[in-house]
Amino acid sequence: MKRRTRNATQSLAFFLLTICCLLIVVPVIAIIVYVATQGGGTISWQFLSEFPKNQAREGGIFPALLGSFYLMIGVVLFALPVGLLAAIYLHEYAKQNPFTRLINLSIINLAGVPSIVFGLFGLSFFVLLLKMGSSLLAASLTLSCLVLPVVVTASREALAAVPNSYREGSLALGATKWQTIRKVVLPQAWPGILTGLVLAVSRAAGETAPILVIGAAFSPILPNSPLSQFNAIPYHLYVVATQIPKMPKQIQWGIILVLLAMVVLFNLTAIILRIQLRARKRRWGL
Amino acid sequence: MMLDFSVKMKTESVSLFYDKTEALKKISLAIPAHQITAIIGPSGCGKSSFLRLFNRMNDLIWKARVTGQVYLDTVPLYNPKIDVVELRKRVGMVFQKPNPFPMSIFENIAFGPRVHGLHDRAKLDEIVERCCLQAALWDEVKDKLRDSAFALSGGQQQRLCIARVLAVDPEVILLDEPCSALDPASTMRIEELMQQLKSQYTIIIVTHNMQQAGRASDYTAFMLMGDLIEFSSTKELFTSPQDKRTEDYITGRWG
Numbered sequence: 336m337k338r339r340t341r342n343a344t345q346s347l348a349f350f351l352l353t354i355c356c357l358l359i360v361v362p363v364i365a366i367i368v369y370v371a372t373q374g375g376g377t378i379s380w381q382f383l384s385e386f387p388k389n390q391a392r393e394g395g396i397f398p399a400l401l402g403s404f405y406l407m408i409g410v411v412l413f414a415l416p417v418g419l420l421a422a423i424y425l426h427e428y429a430k431q432n433p434f435t436r437l438i439n440l441s442i443i444n445l446a447g448v449p450s451i452v453f454g455l456f457g458l459s460f461f462v463l464l465l466k467m468g469s470s471l472l473a474a475s476l477t478l479s480c481l482v483l484p485v486v487v488t489a490s491r492e493a494l495a496a497v498p499n500s501y502r503e504g505s506l507a508l509g510a511t512k513w514q515t516i517r518k519v520v521l522p523q524a525w526p527g528i529l530t531g532l533v534l535a536v537s538r539a540a541g542e543t544a545p546i547l548v549i550g551a552a553f554s555p556i557l558p559n560s561p562l563s564q565f566n567a568i569p570y571h572l573y574v575v576a577t578q579i580p581k582m583p584k585q586i587q588w589g590i591i592l593v594l595l596a597m598v599v600l601f602n603l604t605a606i607i608l609r610i611q612l613r614a615r616k617r618r619w620g621l
Numbered sequence: 622m623m624l625d626f627s628v629k630m631k632t633e634s635v636s637l638f639y640d641k642t643e644a645l646k647k648i649s650l651a652i653p654a655h656q657i658t659a660i661i662g663p664s665g666c667g668k669s670s671f672l673r674l675f676n677r678m679n680d681l682i683w684k685a686r687v688t689g690q691v692y693l694d695t696v697p698l699y700n701p702k703i704d705v706v707e708l709r710k711r712v713g714m715v716f717q718k719p720n721p722f723p724m725s726i727f728e729n730i731a732f733g734p735r736v737h738g739l740h741d742r743a744k745l746d747e748i749v750e751r752c753c754l755q756a757a758l759w760d761e762v763k764d765k766l767r768d769s770a771f772a773l774s775g776g777q778q779q780r781l782c783i784a785r786v787l788a789v790d791p792e793v794i795l796l797d798e799p800c801s802a803l804d805p806a807s808t809m810r811i812e813e814l815m816q817q818l819k820s821q822y823t824i825i826i827v828t829h830n831m832q833q834a835g836r837a838s839d840y841t842a843f844m845l846m847g848d849l850i851e852f853s854s855t856k857e858l859f860t861s862p863q864d865k866r867t868e869d870y871i872t873g874r875w876g
Contacts, residue, residue, distance in 0.1 A: 500718060509709040
């Protein structure tokens, strides 16, 4: 009797676990499949490489695609050095005291701040106070602030995963702390740092609220300097989906598919990067 | 007790505090030059902490505080003016667990000279060969210097770590239980190696293995709960210990 209830409990638990797992996986696959079937027909070389025509009802999405590309480069340029150096300082140099604990806590909390708040911060600080205008530069910096916590946290975890015995071995040979970090610690930590960076960039690529507030421009003009106005895929999609009457549905699906593909591509890159670096490590017997 | 040897390093009533606990209690000890000095004692007696005073590795531990003084020749080490990086070049260290870097065998040995500014390829080649020979490793690695150091066995890795230390040309080598992770054959090789090296270097070895201290050292210090109980030539310490506690420990009555 007792045995039977125990077995029944176990079956029930497995059933619930499986259901929960499916609840996560099925919607993701459903979304991807649905978007791909709806938008697949729109995607063509012309769609990606041409300027929009007739208020984006026809033509392509090239300016938005290029704008998003520039934004991501900007995020890498700002968020990687700042995030990585902050992580190095926090993990390798800073003493463990209430102040550093407070900083760590703040970084974790920063990751939970809604993106619109970052957008408003970017508007008041970069756009207005520093007079950058509604530019690529201001948007890149704002998105960088948004993803910095991710970069810092991923970098810190990557640094923490490097065994202390390497640091001791290097210091005991008379290497300075900086030499130790540069030559022994960082080479080991790169896979984790890069994975974190790619995920951060993919998040920045999909964000709409901050660039909406900063003032992305729905114009078919290509940005030609960091201070130029710009368009980006998420913003283009927002305008196309809400602001323009008689917008053909397949254009919207096409843009959604491009955005989704961008994010999936980034995540895939992160995964492949990690697999490759791990394989290299394994070849080295680590 | 009279000891006639030339002193390479010495401690003068050194105490070490971790936060408020006193891990070492006013230890004064002279280390003979070109000899092997073993530090023995039960686990937790402070022998590893004591060893780490000689190259200031305790600096890396938060809230570790040192009073008293340690000398290398006549240079006081616990002095704000001392260049710790320079000190660690003169006093090398080999750790309990072999800790080669995740690089090739060559890169491991060239690491020290490189961080000290040597980049000449021919000289590096020469140093790598000399150090491998000195560490009795050359025959085993000469054809695979480009291979990962992790492909070596534990004993080979530990000899690689010794070669890596030799490459920066130290005067003193600190060995922190270097054989505790090794099999008896590898242990033997390390002990032989120490005998070959002592003509050129001063060696201090921490070991929890009394037989090893008895076999491989010239002088032995016995520590107990942060105190230095007895120090004399190894032969004397093991045949006629002066202190009852030393006698109890080496005869295996406890510990």
